Amino acid sequence: MQGLLKAIPKFNLIQATVQEFIKIITPIYQLLPKRFRFRQNYRQLKVNDVTIIACMLARIALRDPSETHFHQTLAASGVVVPERSRYNRRCRDLLQIMKLIRQYLLKRYRHGSTYEIIDSAPITLVSARRSNQAKVLRGVAHKGYNATKQLYYYGFKLHAVMDNDGYFVNWELTPANVDDRKPVEELLREAPAHQVLADGGYLSRKLQERLKSQGINFWFPLRKNMRKTDHINSSFLKNQRRYIETGFNNLNIVGHFEHPGTRTLIGLGSRLAALFLWNIIKVHSNLAQGKSGLSIN
Incomplete structure (x- = not known):
């Protein structure tokens, strides 16, 4: 009997990546309210929610820019998933569940932060010269200006708060023409910190005073022609x-969020929710190994 060969199953890269995310998500999924886990007709699902979320995270981890191509790769690798249109609908329906899982993981992984950083990044649907003819999300998206790249674009603006460890603790999506300072108080209300760093686009004495009354020291660089105060x-x-610019760049490398190619707002929201959920898992893994939270290798 000892001389008989033993068949040892070997997972390919995609199967191994999906299984890794399933192990992380499953215990958190069991903690969610019953109205999310036991919704109508949940017994008729051939593929459970955890597997669908794990597949979305695996696409990000493997840096596949195309959801259609990755769905084909999943099927070819032996991962059981619904057919493509149903798979896309399942991904969109899991938006709220992914946000809840992310909140649970944040509470478990984060142990306070020295400071937080707030900034925004462009999400381009079409170039500015085609914006007048664009029909994608017409009435929701808008034309805006990206000061960093010095160009106009049509789409959305992603506002996010990142702490000094590399965790993106909160995010919000607005049309591209919304001022960076408008969603600041709402973002920081859900991610409170005593020290917050921003760039020159957030320069506002009134905003700084309002946040100071809430116990938040809101720092931004002053212009050379501004009068001197106790501001450092x-x-x-x-x-x-x-550092938040490095964080945005990392998210774009793995998730390609600056040019998503999506045609629905909920589809864009589900992709961003999966991307920020991946960020929490990746940063925790890096910190546990003694690496920088901003590393994606």
Whole structure:
């Protein structure tokens, strides 16, 4: 009997990645309210919610820019998933569940932060010169200006708050023409911190005073022609603030969110929810291994 060969099953890369995310998500999914887990006709699902979410996270981890191509790859790799149109609907329907799982993981993984950084990034649907003829999300998206890249675009603006460990603790989506300062108080209300760093686009004395009354020290760089106060215009703080730009760049490398190619708002929301859920899992993994939270290798 000892001489008989033993068949040891080997998972391919996609199967192994999906299984890894299933192990992480399953215990958190069991903690969700019953109205999410036991919704109508849940017994008739051939593929459970955890597997669908794990597949979405695996696409991000493997940096596949096309959901259609990755769905074909899943099927070819032996992962049981619904047919493509149903799979896309399931992904959209899991938006709220992914947000809840992300909140649970944040509470479990985060242990306080020294400071937080707030910034925005463009989500381009079409170029500015085609914006007048664009029909994608007409009436919801808008034309805006990206000061970093110095170009106009048609789409949305992603506002996000990141802490010093690399966790994106909160995010919000607005049309591209919305001022960066408008969603600040709402974002920081759900992600409170005593020290918050921002860039020159958030320069506002009134906003700074309102946040100070809430116990938040809101820092932004002053212009050279502004009168001197007790405000510290430190190059060190400017360098620390740039870490969120690295965070956005990492998310774009793996999730391609700046040019999503989606045609529905809920589809864009589900992709962003999966992307920020992946960020929480990845940063925790990096920190547990002694790496920087901003590393994606």
